[in-house]
Amino acid sequence: MRKVLENLQGWASEVFLVDSYSCDDTLDIALEFGVKIIQRSFTGFGDQWNYAVKNLPISCPWVMKIDPDEIITNDLKKSISENIAIANSHICAFSFDRQLYFMSRSLPVRQEVLRVWRNGTCYFPEVLVNEHPIIDGKVLKISGILEHHDSPNLFHWLHKQNNYSSYEAIMSFEKRDLSYQPKLFGNSMERRMWAKLKFYSFPFRYSALFLYYFIFIGCWRSGKVGFIWSRLRCDVMRLVEYKTFEMKYKGKYSLNIETKKCQPDKRVKQVT
Numbered sequence: 686m687r688k689v690l691e692n693l694q695g696w697a698s699e700v701f702l703v704d705s706y707s708c709d710d711t712l713d714i715a716l717e718f719g720v721k722i723i724q725r726s727f728t729g730f731g732d733q734w735n736y737a738v739k740n741l742p743i744s745c746p747w748v749m750k751i752d753p754d755e756i757i758t759n760d761l762k763k764s765i766s767e768n769i770a771i772a773n774s775h776i777c778a779f780s781f782d783r784q785l786y787f788m789s790r791s792l793p794v795r796q797e798v799l800r801v802w803r804n805g806t807c808y809f810p811e812v813l814v815n816e817h818p819i820i821d822g823k824v825l826k827i828s829g830i831l832e833h834h835d836s837p838n839l840f841h842w843l844h845k846q847n848n849y850s851s852y853e854a855i856m857s858f859e860k861r862d863l864s865y866q867p868k869l870f871g872n873s874m875e876r877r878m879w880a881k882l883k884f885y886s887f888p889f890r891y892s893a894l895f896l897y898y899f900i901f902i903g904c905w906r907s908g909k910v911g912f913i914w915s916r917l918r919c920d921v922m923r924l925v926e927y928k929t930f931e932m933k934y935k936g937k938y939s940l941n942i943e944t945k946k947c948q949p950d951k952r953v954k955q956v957t
Contacts, residue, residue, distance in 0.1 A: 686711050689753050690718040696762050697749070701741050703733055708947040722953040726946070729852075730816040731864075734809040740956070749801045750818065754834050755783070761829025765801055768827050777822025778802035783831040787914045788839075793903040794914075797873055798831065799824060810864045814852035817864040817874060846921045854928035855938065885926055891919045 693700055700720045704712060705727035715722055723741070727733060738748065747769050751757070757765075761781060768779055779801040785794040799818050807818045836842035856863075867882045868875035884890055895915050898904050904911030932938060949955050 686714045686753050689751065689755065690714065690720065692756050693751070694718065696757075696766075698745055699743070701737065701743065703737050703741075704950075704953070705733070706946040706949065712950050712953065716952065723956050724949055724953055725956045729811065729813040731809045731812040734816055734818075735811070736956075738807050738809070743804055746804055747801060748804050748807070751800070752833075754836065756832040756834065758830050758832060761831055764827045764829035768825065769801075772825075775823050776825050777806045778818075778820040778824045780824055780826045781829050781831060783833050785914075786832060786834045787836075787842075788910045789834075790907055790910045792907050792911055792914060794898075795830075797826065800831065810862065812861065812864055813856055814849050815864060819865075842917075846917075847924070850921055850924040851928060853925045854932060857925065857929045858932040858938075884922065891923065894922065895919050 690700065700718070702711075702715050702720050702722045704715075704722055704724045706724055712722060721741075725733065725736060734750070749765070764781070765779065768776075778799055780797050780799040782795045783798045785792045785796075799820065802818060802820055803822070806821050809816045809818055836845060855861075863878045863881065865871075865874045865878045867879035869879045870876075871879070884894075887893065898915035898918055899912060904915045907914075
């Protein structure tokens with residue numbers, strides 16, 4: 686939290702935090718940096734973000750979504766600022782590339798993400814996890830890199846993926862909609878959703894997925910770190926498949942997702 690707020694200091698005109706009753710020093714750090722905070726119970730990432738974009742008193746004409754494990758490079762800051770200054774009324778959002786860091790090493794894994802939009806033009810699908818913004822208007826891809834430093838260590842990474850895979854399994858078990866409509870010949874996000882929907886019907890899927898990450902994407906260039914990441918990504922997909930099977934086999938949820946929740950902090954506003 687401290688690192689991301691230091692990264693935003695002097696660039697973002699205002700910063701908001703929707704806290705789900707953290708038990709660590711998140712609020713202490715955020716208050717130190719003058720962040721505007723509310724506390725609200727967590728029911729899903731889509732629900733939490735929809736509350737944020739609809740109800741927070743955001744005064745800026747442009748909004749950016751940022752996670753605590755992400756760093757905005759100076760080139761991206763410059764690119765965002767310059768494009769906002771010249772954007773016509775038809776441009777409603779900006780996308781750019783996000784690069785993955787794992788075990789403190791840069792991987793050749795980049796993903797186009799949409800993170801900046803005009804205030805009032807965005808909403809999120811009601812998904813439990815892996816939420817993506819939906820924009821009513823034109824999206825322009827700009828230059829610059831958002832760094833994604835994916836967990837400080839493997840213990841944290843595995844703990845997070847265990848929870849995320851449980852959410853994914855619940856969505857599959859309940860046949861919930863994905864973030865975007867799956868389309869083989871749609872845009873990059875629609876194609877990604879199509880592959881995600883069809884993945885578990887592919888033969889030799891885990892071998893193919895490993896080869897995709899390690900060879901095609903080029904994780905081999907990162908040595909042992911790239912090999913480990915490629916294998917672990919396949920393991921996460923296996924967890925989703927096995928957890929979904931367990932739910933169908935038992936006919937009910939059988940997962941206990943950790944949702945540790947501390948007492949409300951009297952220093953900040955509480956909402957429902």
